[in-house]
Amino acid sequence: MRLGGSRRAARNWPALCNSWKNRIGRRIKTANRLRIIGSGPAGLAAAHDLALLGFKPRVYEMEPVPAGMLAVGIPQYRLPRDLIQAEVEFIRSLGVEFICNTQVGKDITLAEIRQQHRATIIAIGLKKSRSLPIPGANGQGVLGRRRIPARCLPWVGPSISRGTSL
Secondary structure, three states, X not given: OOHHHHHHHHHXXXXXXXXXXXXXXXXXXXXXXXXXXXXXXXXXXXXXXXXXXXXXXXXXXXXXXXXXXXXXOOOOOOOOHHHHHHHHHHHHHOOOEEEOOOOEOOOEOHHHHHHHOOOEEEOOOOOOOOOOOOOOOOOOOOOOHHXXXXXXXXXXXXXXXXXXXX
């Protein structure tokens, strides 16, 4: 793809989003309610596609913001927050409802969700860190990303220095 094509696509993106909103804004089938557990890449994709088909999904997310680990686990310099927010807002404009800070199994049970709705999509991610199969990977002072509190990550909270106890 030429550079000019990339610039043109980026320039036309807002118009494309508004075009989709206008075309499908009236197609929402309120009777066909379904639930999606998890708002990571799979949950967002499912919510987006189902909304385009006319359904009105509700997405449960345990993190404080939609997009799950995309929003809280990836540094901003790798994945800008405004890009994530724009995608989530576009999906929300299609009629998708996001319920954040809700952990299925603790705040609401899976049985309750399944009993109240015709379909449930479970799109949960991997919340555990994986270690490398190398000597010393499980040694003292070696922490996986999920074991570091979010408040200590430089893109979320204050930085930590060497020797700081977590």
